Amino acid sequence: MPATPYLVVDEEVLRDNIARMAARGRDAGFALRPHVKTHKCLEIARLQVQAGAVGITVATLGEAEVFAEGGFDDIFIAYPLWVDTAKIERIRALAQRCRLRVGVDSLQGVAQLARAAARAGAVPLEVVVEVDSGHHRSGVSPGEAGGVARAVIEAGLACAGIFTFPGHSYALGGGRAQAGGDEAAALAQAATRLRAAGVEPRIVSGGSTPSLEFADSSVATERRPGVYVFGDAQQWELGSARADEIALTAYATVVSHAGGRAVLDSGSKVIGADRAGYATGFGRLLDYPDARIVLLSEHHAVVDMVGGELPELGSIVRVVPNHVCNAVNLVDKLV
Amino acid sequence: MPATPYLVVDEEVLRDNIARMAARGRDAGFALRPHVKTHKCLEIARLQVQAGAVGITVATLGEAEVFAEGGFDDIFIAYPLWVDTAKIERIRALAQRCRLRVGVDSLQGVAQLARAAARAGAVPLEVVVEVDSGHHRSGVSPGEAGGVARAVIEAGLACAGIFTFPGHSYALGGGRAQAGGDEAAALAQAATRLRAAGVEPRIVSGGSTPSLEFADSSVATERRPGVYVFGDAQQWELGSARADEIALTAYATVVSHAGGRAVLDSGSKVIGADRAGYATGFGRLLDYPDARIVLLSEHHAVVDMVGGELPELGSIVRVVPNHVCNAVNLVDKLV
Numbered sequence: 001m002p003a004t005p006y007l008v009v010d011e012e013v014l015r016d017n018i019a020r021m022a023a024r025g026r027d028a029g030f031a032l033r034p035h036v037k038t039h040k041c042l043e044i045a046r047l048q049v050q051a052g053a054v055g056i057t058v059a060t061l062g063e064a065e066v067f068a069e070g071g072f073d074d075i076f077i078a079y080p081l082w083v084d085t086a087k088i089e090r091i092r093a094l095a096q097r098c099r100l101r102v103g104v105d106s107l108q109g110v111a112q113l114a115r116a117a118a119r120a121g122a123v124p125l126e127v128v129v130e131v132d133s134g135h136h137r138s139g140v141s142p143g144e145a146g147g148v149a150r151a152v153i154e155a156g157l158a159c160a161g162i163f164t165f166p167g168h169s170y171a172l173g174g175g176r177a178q179a180g181g182d183e184a185a186a187l188a189q190a191a192t193r194l195r196a197a198g199v200e201p202r203i204v205s206g207g208s209t210p211s212l213e214f215a216d217s218s219v220a221t222e223r224r225p226g227v228y229v230f231g232d233a234q235q236w237e238l239g240s241a242r243a244d245e246i247a248l249t250a251y252a253t254v255v256s257h258a259g260g261r262a263v264l265d266s267g268s269k270v271i272g273a274d275r276a277g278y279a280t281g282f283g284r285l286l287d288y289p290d291a292r293i294v295l296l297s298e299h300h301a302v303v304d305m306v307g308g309e310l311p312e313l314g315s316i317v318r319v320v321p322n323h324v325c326n327a328v329n330l331v332d333k334l335v
Numbered sequence: 336m337p338a339t340p341y342l343v344v345d346e347e348v349l350r351d352n353i354a355r356m357a358a359r360g361r362d363a364g365f366a367l368r369p370h371v372k373t374h375k376c377l378e379i380a381r382l383q384v385q386a387g388a389v390g391i392t393v394a395t396l397g398e399a400e401v402f403a404e405g406g407f408d409d410i411f412i413a414y415p416l417w418v419d420t421a422k423i424e425r426i427r428a429l430a431q432r433c434r435l436r437v438g439v440d441s442l443q444g445v446a447q448l449a450r451a452a453a454r455a456g457a458v459p460l461e462v463v464v465e466v467d468s469g470h471h472r473s474g475v476s477p478g479e480a481g482g483v484a485r486a487v488i489e490a491g492l493a494c495a496g497i498f499t500f501p502g503h504s505y506a507l508g509g510g511r512a513q514a515g516g517d518e519a520a521a522l523a524q525a526a527t528r529l530r531a532a533g534v535e536p537r538i539v540s541g542g543s544t545p546s547l548e549f550a551d552s553s554v555a556t557e558r559r560p561g562v563y564v565f566g567d568a569q570q571w572e573l574g575s576a577r578a579d580e581i582a583l584t585a586y587a588t589v590v591s592h593a594g595g596r597a598v599l600d601s602g603s604k605v606i607g608a609d610r611a612g613y614a615t616g617f618g619r620l621l622d623y624p625d626a627r628i629v630l631l632s633e634h635h636a637v638v639d640m641v642g643g644e645l646p647e648l649g650s651i652v653r654v655v656p657n658h659v660c661n662a663v664n665l666v667d668k669l670v
């Protein structure tokens with residue numbers, strides 16, 4: 001074992017999470033294209049594909065390159081890339097070794113991609129139009145999707161369809177159900193607009209781990225959840241993962257009892273500093289459900305045990321990061 | 336240049352920041368022992384030592400090992416390490432190549448360190464007692480410091496003095512001045528307790544970048560600021576760094592204008608997710624002082640330009656991370 005803090009994956013829970021999501025896709029009739037930014041591991045992505053995933057989703061060209069190198073042959077970069085001369089060369093190299101899709105969310109993005117592709121020669125990639133379904137991050141409004149898809153075709157590129165990320169599913173109360181409904185409505189409207197513009201949306205792609213159980217699979221043909229492989233404190237608090245479904249924790253040593261609290265060596269440099277508005281702390285302890293990380297700095301996580309007994313000095317506890325993707329991004333290896 | 340996002344250091348501003356802090360130490364009469372967790376760069380630490388730093392501060396054994404390997408001969412691990420068998424061997428190896436100090440903040444920590452050191456044979460390290468000056472993270476109360484220092488001596492170890500981190504200086508209004516005053520009071524009280532226990536505190540060590548201009552240098556003999564080398568949006572908003580003193584930014588591409596906002600590719604995986612209670616956003620734009628990052632996810636920073644003109648799609652903007660230490664921790668190289 002390395003010195004604490006380090007991140008540990010419970011392989012049995014991981015395999016259960018992968019199998020459960022794969023079964024959900026089969027039962028509801030959607031293709032599963034998991035987002036691998038959560039784990040960044042070839043081994044875990046292979047388990048997902050073995051369980052039935054049709055391909056993978058990535059966020060960056062660099063991730064696409066690593067997974068293509070690792071043998072994955074169907075990759076969607078679900079991001080509105082701004083494609084300059086350097087990027088089109090990387091895209092061309094990628095498109096020669098796997099089926100590649102990239103996102104766009106503006107007419108200017110289409111024009112930029114078309115110019116780069118024209119200079120680079122034939123690049124056999126497919127474009128997917130990003131639609132904003134209520135998260136208000138990137139993506140065109142559903143009403144604009146047809147025009148962008150039409151521009152893709154007219155620029156001589158292939159348009160595979162539409163995608164959205166209903167990130168406003170990260171909310172308490174009825175937020176997850178609301179986001180699931182918003183996603184279905186936005187995708188349905190955008191699909192109609194594409195058809196009206198003469199573009200058949202073969203791919204109608206949705207997210208996300210929290211909204212998935214509220215999603216309408218009569219609309220979306222594929223889904224791109226990421227966090228479900230590990231779970232995290234956010235999913236735990238949103239109600240989309242139970243404690244016994246959490247597959248990744250940071251192992252941390254109790255280094256101090258200052259002020260009657262447990263001070264752990266798992267700071268923000270290993271669990272990340274994410275704290276959504278609804279979060280009850282900076283992270284949780286898997287074996288102490290009432291405890292909360294109330295103060296987090298780079299190398300200290302200060303835990304209020306909320307009346308529970310203090311874990312012994314020098315003992316190791318299991319910390320559940322708020323947002324597992326950013327924790328994984330902080331380490332070179334998972335144990 | 337790499338593809339965006341990447342972190343860029345303005346070397347001229349960096350050198351100015353280093354020189355200004357060194358001059359402040361000379362003028363006020365404190366020894367400067369900068370915290371290198373901020374930059375994690377041998378080259379920058381060398382500039383700090385060339386400018387007059389007496390040694391360096393680190394947060395972890397791993398950092399101490401890297402800097403000792405890089406030739407640094409006076410290293411303080413300002414952290415209450417829990418020293419087990421594996422750690423004492425690493426500490427012994429370190430103490431053979433540099434002057435090494437480590438923190439402790441409990442009688443149990445002293446006993447644990449003494450047991451490990453006794454098993455390992457002679458380890459020529461010095462112990463520094465951590466005192467809580469109001470941040471309530473780690474550290475004993477000033478009144479307990481004498482007893483812990485006495486225990487260090489009675490365990491056969493050397494006690495060099497006391498240290499504190501007035502982290503409650505990260506607050507608006509009078510917070511920085513208050514923390515500076517609290518630090519002086521806590522260190523003075525703790526020093527008195529050490530002397531009463533028969534231990535002369537040769538080292539009386541304080542922090543922090545925000546509190547430094549309010550610090551009382553009649554009490555502290557040394558200071559351990561870290562962030563001053565780069566500055567960041569937190570220091571900018573706290574008033575402890577001006578915009579033209581910020582030496583590190585993330586270069587980011589404008590990838591979308593969705594919703595009339597600028598969407599950048601510098602997400603939390605390169606600028607970190609830190610957002611203190613007083614922060615006005617998830618980060619700032621160096622060249623657009625009114626703009627704010629209002630939504631941050633792993634690969635998207637959504638910027639409200641607050642009435643200002645939108646930077647062009649495909650253009651590169653300079654993003655000031657909220658907390659620079661966590662941004663640096665996310666990359667392998669600084670440009």
